[in-house]
Amino acid sequence: MGEFELIRHYFAAAPCAQGGVGVALGIGDDCALLDLPAGEQLAISTDTLVAGVHFPAVCDPLLLGQRALAVAVSDLAAMGATAIGFTLALTLPQVGAQWLAGFADGLGRMAARCAISLIGGDTTRGPLSITVTVFGRVPTGQALRRSGAQPGDLLCVGGFLGNAAGALPLVLGEREAAADVAGPLLEHYWSPVPQLQLGERLRGLATAALDISDGLLADCGHIAKASGVALQVNLAQVPVSAPLQAFLGREAALHAALTGGDDYVLAFTVPESALTTLAREVHVIGRVLEGQGVTLRDPQGQDITPVQRGYQHFRETP
Amino acid sequence: MGEFELIRHYFAAAPCAQGGVGVALGIGDDCALLDLPAGEQLAISTDTLVAGVHFPAVCDPLLLGQRALAVAVSDLAAMGATAIGFTLALTLPQVGAQWLAGFADGLGRMAARCAISLIGGDTTRGPLSITVTVFGRVPTGQALRRSGAQPGDLLCVGGFLGNAAGALPLVLGEREAAADVAGPLLEHYWSPVPQLQLGERLRGLATAALDISDGLLADCGHIAKASGVALQVNLAQVPVSAPLQAFLGREAALHAALTGGDDYVLAFTVPESALTTLAREVHVIGRVLEGQGVTLRDPQGQDITPVQRGYQHFRETP
Known part of the structure; x- marks a missing residue:
């Protein structure tokens, strides 16, 4: 098993990856599967954080894990959506056990705080970069858009x-x-x-x-x-x-x-x-x-x- | 308007970003919104391609755009899902109009071939890397898993x-x-x-x-x-x-x-x-x-x- 395969197993075993409301299938197959209650829409947003651009290249991985997830989940809040799950695309220059443990800890803490589950992702070698895609649900037609402000509001x-x-x-x-x-x-x-x-x-x-x-x-x-x-x-x-x-x-x-x-x-x-x-x-x-x-x-x-x-x-x- | 903001507008104007079956809201708000027919589940998969790791750092951007999307959509096929939409998290060292035009062309060709719509994303500065997250729908309980092979099959x-x-x-x-x-x-x-x-x-x-x-x-x-x-x-x-x-x-x-x-x-x-x-x-x-x-x-x-x-x-x- 390669080191990046090991990381996948590591994240799959994390507490935040053990499913939740709406998660029919989590990490481990070709796709994750979500259930959506009748009368609801799925809200989706993606955010990328690049080392040296969006955060200092050297920083506490726990804090970075917290922040990477929070930034993405905030878009669900902005839409009035209830959080369901997220995928993590993590690109790492090398595999450091301590760094990974800290990052996963931060990610897990924020996931618990937002009641959101890790449902899938990809781990690759390269310059440090984190892309989080979040999924939420919102009653059809009730999502908060940017386009409805009225004079007098x-x-x-x-x-x-x-x-x-x-x-x-x-x-x-x-x-x-x-x-x-x-x-x-x-x-x-x-x-x-x-x-x-x-x-x-x-x-x-x-x-x-x-x-x-x-x-x-x-x-x-x-x-x-x-x-x-x-x-x-x-x-x-x-x-x-x-x-x-x-x-x-x-x-x-x-x-x-x-x-x-x-x-x-x-x-x-x-x-x-x-x-x-x-x-x-x-x-x-x-x-x-x-x-x-x-x-x-x-x-x-x-x-x-x-x-x-x-x-x-x-x-x-x- | 910054150059990365310009890129977002560029992708938002692409033919493959003009919505499709199941896409209630595409690029431009905090989240995209998908509709899912009753009795169906949403299938989700994420793939990252890093320059110099998953593709040659110097290559035809049209081919790269095609391949980045195809690799991700293939996971929907593996699950027996019908393609709906995808998000694109694109990290670029610099903005080159010709490169972007070629990449978007390749992405658009593959999107048309797979009948899938660009529904959102993020564009950031950094070492070249592409994360595509794909969304599909599959009748509840009919997704093709890895776990059901039976002796005799x-x-x-x-x-x-x-x-x-x-x-x-x-x-x-x-x-x-x-x-x-x-x-x-x-x-x-x-x-x-x-x-x-x-x-x-x-x-x-x-x-x-x-x-x-x-x-x-x-x-x-x-x-x-x-x-x-x-x-x-x-x-x-x-x-x-x-x-x-x-x-x-x-x-x-x-x-x-x-x-x-x-x-x-x-x-x-x-x-x-x-x-x-x-x-x-x-x-x-x-x-x-x-x-x-x-x-x-x-x-x-x-x-x-x-x-x-x-x-x-x-x-x-x-």
């Missing part, structure tokens, strides 16, 4: 923004911070929690949704474009965590919240009437207007233009 | 074996051959035809099936192990193409057919009674016996042991 996010971007200098070892500041930021970067429950709650309520991966303003641009509307973000309402503010100061923390990527927090639009049924952790940060693009309004009610503040993504190119 | 394959392994010295530029020899071999290597129709016909007939990717004897070992039986392969019945025999001679051609990988031809077991309903292109090459492992019988009815012939994969380690 409120713009909301599901949590603090900018933590992952703020953590980047810590991840790269360029800066240091006290444990009470570094801890929460690094936790958010390495172990983002896909907002699956929030996504499910938003079915039938949200008119548009996505998860923030490119940065708030860039991703709001995607909703604006897909929905044919304008989004107005109120700077004073953008939620920034205390650790991020302590680390960067208010101004830079807001900049990270507006333009930093990798937050994996949901952004969505809802009619004002729906807001009462949503839990308190939801933050209203703006409003849907007629028009196009994304505008940012300062606490004095003035629109801030991109050039004055040096932000790059305030307005989508028409 | 016949062992069959769906076509000539060894062509891809025989083509390898041509692919690598180590040898040359006349066009009538090189052509068919290279065609088989670069553009294997997933045996989707055969797989569908085998539903309810085959007791076990897979596609030959590791080589006939190694893959028969997988059926033997999963089914708890022995497989006997009759050397005289192993089908070898005329071009392969002309290129390598009978002895080396048989060796390629037995141990060479990348054929993507189906191998399966059926009760003798089912054989009459199968088309003529199916080749009976052996039989299922009580026991374990794979044995090879020469034309004189003698079992050939691995050591005597230098083959590595004749018998699975128990």
Whole structure:
């Protein structure tokens, strides 16, 4: 048995690979098989993380395993889907038992957290790269698209923004911070929690949704474009965590919240009437207007233009 | 818009990305959505091809696109599934318009041939690598597993074996051959035809099936192990193409057919009674016996042991 065949057996034996609701057949045959309840659709998303591009080439494999899965599952949350399973395409330069054990541990922890099963994959030799494809189910017609935002809707996010971007200098070892500041930021970067429950709650309520991966303003641009509307973000309402503010100061923390990527927090639009049924952790940060693009309004009610503040993504190119 | 964002738009505009039967939502949102008819299961498989490992770093992108998709779709055929869609995770060192056009062309040709739609993916920067995840549907309980072979069943394959392994010295530029020899071999290597129709016909007939990717004897070992039986392969019945025999001679051609990988031809077991309903292109090459492992019988009815012939994969380690 070759070493890569051994890895397959290793993953097949992992706790997260022992099946789950909807998994009719897991690892070990030519295909995995999923069952889908009548009246539901299957949601699918793929994400690749490349060493040296999406994560430091040298990093804790446990954290990497957690993050690789979380990033992909976040797309299921953004669609309002319930997680079922995932495949793992893992390309490795060499086989290190300790690295594999750590990676599988991280993957397994995040899988348990998201109630998602490893159902198949491929392990190959080459430069370190991880492609995770996730599968979820959502009642037919109730998936949260990007295209339904209506003028008058409120713009909301599901949590603090900018933590992952703020953590980047810590991840790269360029800066240091006290444990009470570094801890929460690094936790958010390495172990983002896909907002699956929030996504499910938003079915039938949200008119548009996505998860923030490119940065708030860039991703709001995607909703604006897909929905044919304008989004107005109120700077004073953008939620920034205390650790991020302590680390960067208010101004830079807001900049990270507006333009930093990798937050994996949901952004969505809802009619004002729906807001009462949503839990308190939801933050209203703006409003849907007629028009196009994304505008940012300062606490004095003035629109801030991109050039004055040096932000790059305030307005989508028409 | 960044260059990788441009690539996404490029693929989204491809003819094979314009949806198809079962595709409720394609490229452009956080997830793709598939519909699955009642009484069917979803079949899923992932394959990664890495430059310099699974294909020459310098090669025709059209051929690469064809092959990357075919290799993955072949797993659907092996399961008896009907193709629906696929995701493409493409990692590229740089963006070359000509390379992309060729790759997309090859991908599109194979997609049309297999009636499968591009439904999503991810494009990232890094060392060239392609992960294709395929989705198919199969009536619940009728998927072709590896585990149902019964003593007394016949062992069959769906076509000539060894062509891809025989083509390898041509692919690598180590040898040359006349066009009538090189052509068919290279065609088989670069553009294997997933045996989707055969797989569908085998539903309810085959007791076990897979596609030959590791080589006939190694893959028969997988059926033997999963089914708890022995497989006997009759050397005289192993089908070898005329071009392969002309290129390598009978002895080396048989060796390629037995141990060479990348054929993507189906191998399966059926009760003798089912054989009459199968088309003529199916080749009976052996039989299922009580026991374990794979044995090879020469034309004189003698079992050939691995050591005597230098083959590595004749018998699975128990």
